[in-house]
Amino acid sequence: MGAAGTGLAAAGGAATAWAGHDPTLPTPDRPPPSSTLFSYEETRLAFRNHGMHLEFLDRDITPIASHFQLIHFDVPSLDERGYSVSLTGRVRNPLTLTLDNLKRRPRVKQPSIMECAGNGRSFTHPRSIYVPWFQEAIGVFEYTGTPLKPILEEAGLLDDATEIVFTGHDDGIDLGVHHHFERALPIDEAMLDGVILAWEANGQPLPPAHGFPLRLVVPTWYGMASVKWLKAITVIDHPFQGVQQKLVYRMTFSAADAGRPIQKKSVRAAMKPPGYPDLISRYRFVDAGAVELRGMAWSGYGPIRKVEVSTDDRRTWRRAVLEEPVSPHAWTPWRFTWQATPGAYILSCRATDETGNVQPLRPIWNIQGMAQNGVERWGVRVI
Ligand SMILES: Nc1nc2c(c(=O)[nH]1)N[C@H]1C(S)=C(S)[C@@H](COP(=O)(O)O)O[C@H]1N2
Numbered sequence: 018m019g020a021a022g023t024g025l026a027a028a029g030g031a032a033t034a035w036a037g038h039d040p041t042l043p044t045p046d047r048p049p050p051s052s053t054l055f056s057y058e059e060t061r062l063a064f065r066n067h068g069m070h071l072e073f074l075d076r077d078i079t080p081i082a083s084h085f086q087l088i089h090f091d092v093p094s095l096d097e098r099g100y101s102v103s104l105t106g107r108v109r110n111p112l113t114l115t116l117d118n119l120k121r122r123p124r125v126k127q128p129s130i131m132e133c134a135g136n137g138r139s140f141t142h143p144r145s146i147y148v149p150w151f152q153e154a155i156g157v158f159e160y161t162g163t164p165l166k167p168i169l170e171e172a173g174l175l176d177d178a179t180e181i182v183f184t185g186h187d188d189g190i191d192l193g194v195h196h197h198f199e200r201a202l203p204i205d206e207a208m209l210d211g212v213i214l215a216w217e218a219n220g221q222p223l224p225p226a227h228g229f230p231l232r233l234v235v236p237t238w239y240g241m242a243s244v245k246w247l248k249a250i251t252v253i254d255h256p257f258q259g260v261q262q263k264l265v266y267r268m269t270f271s272a273a274d275a276g277r278p279i280q281k282k283s284v285r286a287a288m289k290p291p292g293y294p295d296l297i298s299r300y301r302f303v304d305a306g307a308v309e310l311r312g313m314a315w316s317g318y319g320p321i322r323k324v325e326v327s328t329d330d331r332r333t334w335r336r337a338v339l340e341e342p343v344s345p346h347a348w349t350p351w352r353f354t355w356q357a358t359p360g361a362y363i364l365s366c367r368a369t370d371e372t373g374n375v376q377p378l379r380p381i382w383n384i385q386g387m388a389q390n391g392v393e394r395w396g397v398r399v400i
C-alpha cells in the first residue's frame with residue numbers, strides 16, 4: 018500500500034512515520050510500522066545521506082555532525098597539498114586558485130542555510146525515488162571563505178560570458194550518463210553578496226562529506242548549486258546542458274513537460290520537535306502548561322516577514338514572535354508560547370517572506386519531488 022492508503026500522509030503532513038499509531042493511546046510500545054513502504058535502495062541512500070537532527074532547530078548554527086548531508090556519488094579522497102581549482106573559459110586571465118591563494122584574500126565568516134531541493138519529497142504521492150527526505154535535509158554552518166565576485170573580476174569575464182559552471186571532483190552515473198557533478202549559475206547570481214568559496218565549516222576544515230577542501234556556497238539557492246569538492250570553474254557563453262542542470266533538479270509536472278531548473282529556495286518554516294519522542298514512531302509527547310514552540314524560517318526570495326503557528330491541524334493560525342537572524346544568509350528564529358491542555362494535537366508552522374510568498378497547506382506534487390514546502394505537521398499528545 019502506498020502513502021495514499023494512510024489518511025494523514027495523503028493529507029500531506031509529517032505523518033508518515035506515525036500514521037499507524039492511534040494518538041489517543043498512552044505511550045505506544047513498539048507501534049506497528051507505517052504502511053508506507055520504502056525500498057532497500059532508499060534505505061541505503063538514507064544511511065549514506067543522513068538528515069539534520071531537528072532538535073538543534075533552537076540553535077543558529079548546526080553542530081557539524083548534525084547538519085544534513087547529500088553525496089550523489091562517492092566522497093572523493095582529496096589532499097590539501099597540491100590542491101587547486103582552475104578558472105578558465107570565457108575570461109581574459111585564466112587563474113589557478115590554490116588554497117594558499119584563496120586564504121590570502123578577504124575572509125568572511127558566514128552562517129548560511131543549506132537545504133536540499135528534494136527536502137519533503139516523501140510527503141508526496143507517488144514519491145520520486147531518491148534519498149527519501151521528510152523535513153530534515155537542512156542545516157546552517159558558519160562557513161569561512163572568500164567572496165567569489167572579486168575572483169571573477171580578476172579573471173575578467175569576456176563580453177559574451179553568460180554562465181559559470183562549477184565542477185566537482187566526484188563522478189558517477191545518473192540517468193545513464195557518466196559525468197562529474199556540476200551545476201551552473203547565471204553571472205548576476207554568481208556575483209551576488211553571499212556567494213563564497215569556503216574551506217571551513219564551524220571553524221574546522223570542511224569535513225570530507227561536506228566538500229573538503231573547498232566548496233561553493235550559494236545561500237539563496239537550493240543545495241545542488243553549492244558544489245562541493247571543487248575541481249574547476251568554467252565561464253561559458255551558452256546555456257549549460259549538464260545532467261544535473263538539464264535533467265535532474267528540474268520542476269516538471271508531466272512527461273511532456275521539459276520543466277524549469279530548480280533555483281532559489283522556497284519559503285519554509287521548520288519546528289523544533291516539541292517535548293520528547295516515542296522511540297520508534299517519533300510521535301511527540303509534551304507536559305500540559307505553557308509550552309514554548311521554537312523553530313527557524315527561511316526563503317531564497319528575501320527576508321522572513323511572518324511566521325504563524327497552528328495547533329489545530331492548519332485550521333486557525335496565530336502569529337509567532339520573530340528574532341533577528343545571525344546573518345542575512347542564515348535562517349530566522351521564531352518562537353510561540355502554547356498553552357497546552359491535555360489531548361491530541363497536530364502542530365504546524367507557516368512562513369511568509371518579504372516578497373509575499375507563503376507556504377502551501379499541502380505539498381504541490383511534481384515528478385522529481387522538488388521544492389516541497391507544504392507546511393509541516395507534528396502529531397503531539399499533551400499529558
Ligand atoms: N560535488 C558535489 N557537490 C554537491 C553535491 C554532490 O553530490 N557533489 N550535492 C549537492 C546537493 S544536491 C546538496 S543538497 C548539497 C548538500 O550539501 P551538504 O552535504 O554539505 O549538506 O551539496 C551539493 N553539492
Ligand SMILES: [Mo]
Binds near residue numbers: 087133241
Ligand atoms: Mo540536494
